[in-house]
Amino acid sequence: MSESPYQTIKRSIADGIAAGQWRTGQVLPSEHALCRSFSVSRMTVNRAMRELARENLIRRVPGVGSFVAPPPAQSALLEIRNIAAEIAERGNTHQARVLTLAEIDATPEAAREFGCARLYHSRVLHLENGRPLQLEDRLVNPSLAPAYLAQDFTQTTPNEYLSAAAPIERGEHRVQAIIAPPSISALLQLDPGNACLLVIRRTWSGCLASLASLYHPGTRFELFGKTNK
Amino acid sequence: MSESPYQTIKRSIADGIAAGQWRTGQVLPSEHALCRSFSVSRMTVNRAMRELARENLIRRVPGVGSFVAPPPAQSALLEIRNIAAEIAERGNTHQARVLTLAEIDATPEAAREFGCARLYHSRVLHLENGRPLQLEDRLVNPSLAPAYLAQDFTQTTPNEYLSAAAPIERGEHRVQAIIAPPSISALLQLDPGNACLLVIRRTWSGCLASLASLYHPGTRFELFGKTNK
């Protein structure tokens, strides 16, 4: 499973950016320079750079040069993804702080939705490179995830555990822009009065498995989605 | 703004697939055959085919051939729907106010994205039962929608007209929570300092067809999506 030259060049530059060796906005070596460094032809360098540009790692300006693009911080819409994986994909470090993990009495409304009187409740703060990116406030149906309270959510995400415990059949989400209440904006290190992107996600596995409220800092988070036609 | 050979080849094949000229699973001409048809070198054909594969329009199997890919399995993640239809579905009345409709000089950045120097620009405020629900700020590629400026967007939505004028092949959207600038919160009748849900949507029809910024009052708008699986 050896790597082709254009992949080597791509990885080398991507790694350099991830490692902070080149900083946002900085000029990268020109294609001709890279040809010499890597002893390859320009088409090979060009392909590597074109793909990096397509992946939004660099920005290219004809007649000027190639620059390190600002880090994206965006998340797939609708895909039920794992935030830890998403952060890792961006080459950043993910940490989680477990704020709450307990069994609680369901509110009447939650009891109706879940069809049970007691629920598991977790609150986990996810950080990217040490900065809060998501506050995950989650209710879980105990019958579908009996060992939920025994998990170490600094090592695995609730999402991961739930997917393994009970395969998700169906999901639904609402996306809202709100002004975060002070308790939440404090956790997200958000200036009071700043916007907050709230994703409310329900997942079903036979019956309602989980209801998650995911709060994100509006200033450094966006959802992203693609469609074909 | 003429088209480069690899784009011509790409579009030609994409159009053929869209038109049903080639059906799902069918073998496409080999790269060598396309070289002869289009009188170009193989690298040029290869780039066109590689990009079509990346866009999931075709599937390539080394040593075998290139095939028309099945239409995307998962339907739209998050439908960004016709706002007029959405409002009508709720049994409410939709009105639109056209604030701007003109041809403008593209900013350097927009010119790069669209590949043309002049663009059409529209700003339409959509109201549900008389209350602002969406401010639609849109840039349109004139070559794909020549009659854009002649439309009456109080009767039809830009979205509707564009879909008819140039079938959308691909879309992409970003969802952000922001504090709206005063000019926008005034139009949305939003108290200053309230959150605003911003959807930035790009659509492609061969090339970039339209870039829309859709601003919604955070207090009375949410996005909704479902998944199976």
Next chain:
DNA sequence: GAGTGGTCTAGACCACTCA
């Protein structure tokens, strides 16, 4: 005018599949 990225050419070698 020197440097940049965007694109193209006319070949080439390779690993692979299929008959």
Next chain:
DNA sequence: GAGTGGTCTAGACCACTCG
């Protein structure tokens, strides 16, 4: 062995930017 896609070369011309 003929055909396929994956990749590479060593040049080239162009439009563009900038000093």
